[in-house]
Amino acid sequence: MDIxxxxxxxxxxxxxxxPYEVLRSMPDAKVVFAAAAKGVxxxxxxxLGLQADxxxxxxxxxxxxxxxxxxxxxxxxxxxxxxDWIRRVHATTQWTTSVCTGSLVLGAAGLLRGLKATTxxxxxxxxxxxxxxxTSERVVRQGRIVTGAGVSAGIDLALTLVAExxxxxxxxAIQLGIxxxxxxxxxxxxxxxxxxxxxxxxxxxxxxxxx
Amino acid sequence: MDIxxxxxxxxxxxxxxxPYEVLRSMPDAKVVFAAAAKGVxxxxxxxLGLQADxxxxxxxxxxxxxxxxxxxxxxxxxxxxxxDWIRRVHATTQWTTSVCTGSLVLGAAGLLRGLKATTxxxxxxxxxxxxxxxTSERVVRQGRIVTGAGVSAGIDLALTLVAExxxxxxxxAIQLGIxxxxxxxxxxxxxxxxxxxxxxxxxxxxxxxxx
Numbered sequence: 001m002d003i004x005x006x007x008x009x010x011x012x013x014x015x016x017x018x019p020y021e022v023l024r025s026m027p028d029a030k031v032v033f034a035a036a037a038k039g040v041x042x043x044x045x046x047x048l049g050l051q052a053d054x055x056x057x058x059x060x061x062x063x064x065x066x067x068x069x070x071x072x073x074x075x076x077x078x079x080x081x082x083x084d085w086i087r088r089v090h091a092t093t094q095w096t097t098s099v100c101t102g103s104l105v106l107g108a109a110g111l112l113r114g115l116k117a118t119t120x121x122x123x124x125x126x127x128x129x130x131x132x133x134x135t136s137e138r139v140v141r142q143g144r145i146v147t148g149a150g151v152s153a154g155i156d157l158a159l160t161l162v163a164e165x166x167x168x169x170x171x172x173a174i175q176l177g178i179x180x181x182x183x184x185x186x187x188x189x190x191x192x193x194x195x196x197x198x199x200x201x202x203x204x205x206x207x208x209x210x211x
Numbered sequence: 212m213d214i215x216x217x218x219x220x221x222x223x224x225x226x227x228x229x230p231y232e233v234l235r236s237m238p239d240a241k242v243v244f245a246a247a248a249k250g251v252x253x254x255x256x257x258x259l260g261l262q263a264d265x266x267x268x269x270x271x272x273x274x275x276x277x278x279x280x281x282x283x284x285x286x287x288x289x290x291x292x293x294x295d296w297i298r299r300v301h302a303t304t305q306w307t308t309s310v311c312t313g314s315l316v317l318g319a320a321g322l323l324r325g326l327k328a329t330t331x332x333x334x335x336x337x338x339x340x341x342x343x344x345x346t347s348e349r350v351v352r353q354g355r356i357v358t359g360a361g362v363s364a365g366i367d368l369a370l371t372l373v374a375e376x377x378x379x380x381x382x383x384a385i386q387l388g389i390x391x392x393x394x395x396x397x398x399x400x401x402x403x404x405x406x407x408x409x410x411x412x413x414x415x416x417x418x419x420x421x422x
Contacts, residue, residue, distance in 0.1 A: 013231065199387065
């Protein structure tokens with residue numbers, strides 16, 4: 001099972017690493033982080049770099065393509081090298097997926113026209129401009145295209161994928177392996193749950209940090 | 212707020228990146244990934260490398276020290292360079308923390324004697340050999356030492372820390388920023404919830420991949 005995760009300047013690390021940790025736990029998983037050029041790619045915080053072990057032109061196919069989000073997706077939406085590569089790899093995949101604003105890139109590549117999809121709650125208008133219909137579900141499946149909501153939703157998305165690919169028992173075993181028994185100390189993970197005051201504070205703290 | 216995350220061969224990426232994504236969202240956060248030597252450090256899957264931007268000997272102090280887990284902690288428990296560095300930095304911290312089997316390293320450094328602590332559910336005996344008393348809570352606070360359970364628990368740990376440092380509203384705003392409204396498709400995140408059959412399957416799938 002070949003899993004390819006493209007990374008680019010100003011991507012959000014957890015968008016990629018949450019589902020990576022689940023998907024790489026499949027017994028036959030082979031994960032490759034790829035970028036326009038091999039080498040270290042900085043995340044949106046600029047305080048972390050991940051190594052791209054392959055360049056896009058070395059990757060022609062994947063069983064699973066997973067596009068993370070982050071501020072860098074805004075540039076990604078008009079990066080024809082990235083978009084062409086995504087279209088080419090998508091033609092070969094069993095599953096084409098995104099986390100957070102990674103769906104903006106799938107949308108800009110023309111893959112979401114007429115489909116339901118999700119993204120980070122602060123990017124829904126941008127998503128709809130690509131021809132998708134935003135839906136606030138955490139994981140949205142449309143055929144072989146699966147989009148996940150903001151940042152941490154990639155873990156739920158990946159467990160859903162593993163259940164489809166290898167069955168529920170393996171998904172549960174991997175959930176147990178990463179001890180994913182979430183106990184957030186607060187219940188503020190969506191705009192509706194957090195309320196307008198926290199939404200405003202989040203926007204101020206986030207500025208250009210996530211999205 | 213200086214946050215230092217040591218990484219080492221065969222660490223588990225999500226142990227580090229979950230709490231990184233929360234902590235770096237604090238308005239004044241400065242996160243540094245450090246290792247014995249600067250450069251790319253491979254995770255336990257060998258399919259991912261993270262960049263260490265600093266070497267241990269460049270870091271003498273931190274406000275928050277966060278030690279991730281992973282198979283590499285077994286070597287870490289007898290790595291005197293790592294353990295000495297942890298003891299030195301711990302002497303300067305406001306918070307010394309671990310995720311998953313990162314607590315084995317804190318324990319081997321002598322920091323957990325007589326304290327309650329947690330770790331990955333599969334590593335509880337090793338933890339207790341360091342003088343700690345294992346407790347199955349997801350986040351265990353003992354003064355300024357805070358340990359988290361396996362892998363994904365680092366997100367809950369970090370939100371708990373932010374609430375202590377900057378108050379509940381900022382913790383909620385960051386939770387909203389990463390859209391942490393977990394909806395795991397199954398309820399198998401602890402051995403008790405998963406049951407013995409899935410525990411066995413997890414051990415087979417995990418082999419030396421996590422822990």
